[in-house]
Structures are given as C-alpha cells and as structure tokens.
Amino acid sequence: MKHSSYPNYVTRFYDLVYADVRDAVDVNFYLRKIRETSGRVLEIGVGTGRIFRRALTAGADIYGIDNSASMLKRLRKNLAPEEHHRVSLQSAVDFKFDMKFDLILAPFRVFSHLNTIEEQLSALRNIRQYLTNKGLLIFDLFVPNxxxxxxxxxxxxxxxxxxxxxxxxxxxxxxxxxxxxxxxxxxxxxxxxxxxxxxxxxxxxxxxFFFRYELEHLIQLAGLNLVTILGDFQRHKLNKNSKEFIVICFK
Ligand SMILES: C[S@@+](CC[C@H](N)C(=O)[O-])C[C@H]1O[C@@H](n2cnc3c(N)ncnc32)[C@H](O)[C@@H]1O
Missing domain, CATH: 2.20.25 (N-terminal domain of TfIIb)
Incomplete structure (x- = not known):
C-alpha cells in the first residue's frame, strides 16, 4: 500500500485550521447524507475524523480508512477504545472489508491524492465492489480555477x-x-x-485536478452510474460559477 505523506506538523494543526476554513462549508452536507442512510457508512480518507467523529457521536454505524498513519494516530486519540476497530490504515486503491456499505464518502478532495488513471480507476472499482445494491458513493473535488x-x-x-x-x-x-x-x-x-x-x-x-467530463468518463469506466454532480454543498446544480464538484453515483 502506498502511504500518504501527511507529516506530523500538518496533522497536528489540521483540526484547528479546518475548523476555521472548512467546517462551515461541508460538514452539514455530509452529516445529513449520513443521517439519511439507514445502514453502514464508510469514509475513505477519514483523516483526523473531522466529519467521522461527529457522525459517530450522532449514532452512525460508520467506518473509516486512511493511508496516513499520522492522521489515523490523531483520530484514534480522540476515539473511545471500543470504537478503534472502526478505523484502519488502508488505501482507497486496494482496501478490503468483509462487509458492504450503503454509503461510501470521500470528503474534502481525497481523490486529488490519486494521481494516476490506474489509481483512480482501481479506487472507483474497489468502491463499487463494496457498495450494497442501493448504495451511494459521494465525493468532492474542486473545480479548477x-x-x-x-x-x-x-x-x-x-x-x-x-x-x-x-x-x-x-x-x-x-x-x-x-x-x-x-x-x-x-x-x-x-x-x-x-x-x-x-x-x-x-x-x-x-x-x-479534474475536469467535469473526465470525472463522468471515470465513473462510467469504473462501472458506476452517475446520479448527479452538484456545484456546491447547498445542493445547487453545477454551473459556470461553481467552485465544487460534488459527485454522487451508485452501483
Ligand atoms: C484533505 S484530507 C480529508 C480528511 C477528511 N475526509 C476531512 O474531511 O477532513 C485528505 C485525506 O485523504 C487521505 N488519503 C490520501 N490518499 C489516500 C488514499 N489513497 N487512500 C486513503 N486515504 C487517502 C490523506 O491521508 C488525508 O487524511
């Protein structure tokens, strides 16, 4: 597995920085999607648990993977020991579980860390395999400026x-x-x-960084079906001023 390069000082200040610059943007959107899911949820690139910990507190049956040991170390520090089994050091590209998920999320540009087409397709195909028949995949990326x-x-x-x-x-x-x-x-x-x-x-x-139709092609190549690409976390349709790609697809 390829490990992510997040150094300790980035991890250490992550929650402080993003509480200020990101929480108000995306947290409510993802928490609502998690609340609307009755079954199991997986967060890919769970990081320090910015979204994960809130979801768990709200009662979600949520699991998390990340390929950065330093991010996971910080997350585990903030989790009760009986919840540690929910998080594991695994990559989006080749993760394994003995269960499937009704919702798989990769919030806050996790896919920008997948540099090659091989990695992107492996991740999407792997995700497809772990989605239940009615399961959804939701991930976001920035619209290139x-x-x-x-x-x-x-x-x-x-x-x-x-x-x-x-x-x-x-x-x-x-x-x-x-x-x-x-x-x-x-x-x-x-x-x-x-x-x-x-x-x-x-x-x-x-x-x-990704362009819109490239994302649509990747989704199709991976055997997933696109529901929509939203343009912001207020659920507006993609338009010429959009800053976010919020991709929603199913198996
Ligand atoms: C910007 S952070 C987002 C963390 C969290 N989802 C959030 O919303 O705060 C991106 C995370 O993706 C993780 N990551 C990068 N490449 C990954 C991969 N191939 N598999 C799993 N996680 C990955 C990084 O280690 C990092 O924790």
Missing amino acids: PKMLAEGISELLDFTGEYAPGKKVRRYVSSYSNIVEQMIYGKMKFVWDTNKGKISREWNFTMR
Missing part, C-alpha cells in the same frame, strides 16, 4: 490561530501548476510559537 492555475499562488498567509494559550500558528501556502499533467504542486509552510522560539516547517505536496 483557470486564473489560479495560470498564475499560481505566491506565498500567502491563509491561516493564523492559537493552538495553545498564547501560542500562535501561522500557515502560508503557495503553488504552481502543470496543466498538461493536471497537477498542482503546492507548498504549505507552518510557523508556530514554542517556549524556545518559533519553529518553521515546509511541506511539499501534489494535487491532481
């Missing part, structure tokens, strides 16, 4: 927060793209206060 792809982002402070009383953390992001490869090469720099002064660490990562 042509201006951002063309110009890139030069170092931008996109988050400042307090991770402990009186101790700040700042996150700077920058990126450039390769349109032909459909890849974004990003850098996140974290700078945080400690008793001995500031620490600064940089993480280089890649994100594969």
Whole structure:
C-alpha cells in the first residue's frame, strides 16, 4: 500500500485550521447524507475524523480508512477504545472489508491524492465492489480555477490561530501548476510559537485536478452510474460559477 505523506506538523494543526476554513462549508452536507442512510457508512480518507467523529457521536454505524498513519494516530486519540476497530490504515486503491456499505464518502478532495488513471480507476472499482445494491458513493473535488492555475499562488498567509494559550500558528501556502499533467504542486509552510522560539516547517505536496467530463468518463469506466454532480454543498446544480464538484453515483 502506498502511504500518504501527511507529516506530523500538518496533522497536528489540521483540526484547528479546518475548523476555521472548512467546517462551515461541508460538514452539514455530509452529516445529513449520513443521517439519511439507514445502514453502514464508510469514509475513505477519514483523516483526523473531522466529519467521522461527529457522525459517530450522532449514532452512525460508520467506518473509516486512511493511508496516513499520522492522521489515523490523531483520530484514534480522540476515539473511545471500543470504537478503534472502526478505523484502519488502508488505501482507497486496494482496501478490503468483509462487509458492504450503503454509503461510501470521500470528503474534502481525497481523490486529488490519486494521481494516476490506474489509481483512480482501481479506487472507483474497489468502491463499487463494496457498495450494497442501493448504495451511494459521494465525493468532492474542486473545480479548477483557470486564473489560479495560470498564475499560481505566491506565498500567502491563509491561516493564523492559537493552538495553545498564547501560542500562535501561522500557515502560508503557495503553488504552481502543470496543466498538461493536471497537477498542482503546492507548498504549505507552518510557523508556530514554542517556549524556545518559533519553529518553521515546509511541506511539499501534489494535487491532481479534474475536469467535469473526465470525472463522468471515470465513473462510467469504473462501472458506476452517475446520479448527479452538484456545484456546491447547498445542493445547487453545477454551473459556470461553481467552485465544487460534488459527485454522487451508485452501483
Ligand atoms: C484533505 S484530507 C480529508 C480528511 C477528511 N475526509 C476531512 O474531511 O477532513 C485528505 C485525506 O485523504 C487521505 N488519503 C490520501 N490518499 C489516500 C488514499 N489513497 N487512500 C486513503 N486515504 C487517502 C490523506 O491521508 C488525508 O487524511
């Protein structure tokens, strides 16, 4: 299994950063989909459990996989020991279970980590195998922004927060793209206060971006059926101003 490269300092500040910049965007949408499901749910790329932990508290029969040991370590720390069996170190590409799911989710750009067509199709075909007959797959990706792809982002402070009383953390992001490869090469720099002064660490990562009809073709090639691609978490149809692809399909 290919492990994900999320370093410890990214994992450590993940919940703090995304409580601020992401929770209000997508959490209610996914929790509602989970609530509407009577059976088992699987979250692929469960991360620190930003959505998973809320769903579990609300009584969902939810399981989670992630191929980052550091993300899972953080998630387990926040789970009661009797719930640890629900999460496992596995990849979307080749995960295995001895059960099927009525809803499989991959929230917050998990598929952008699948760089090659082989990985994307393996993941989708694998998911298909673990969906019940009436099961749904829902995942989201960002709509590529042509201006951002063309110009890139030069170092931008996109988050400042307090991770402990009186101790700040700042996150700077920058990126450039390769349109032909459909890849974004990003850098996140974290700078945080400690008793001995500031620490600064940089993480280089890649994100594969997708276009609408490419997604439709992948879904079809994997033997899945598209229900719809929404354009935002308020359930609006995709339009020329949409920022999100929210893909919903069934077996
Ligand atoms: C942006 S995070 C999203 C985490 C969580 N779903 C959320 O909404 O906060 C993406 C997650 O996908 C995981 N990931 C990346 N590639 C993966 C793969 N091939 N299989 C499973 N998880 C993967 C990463 O380790 C990371 O935890």
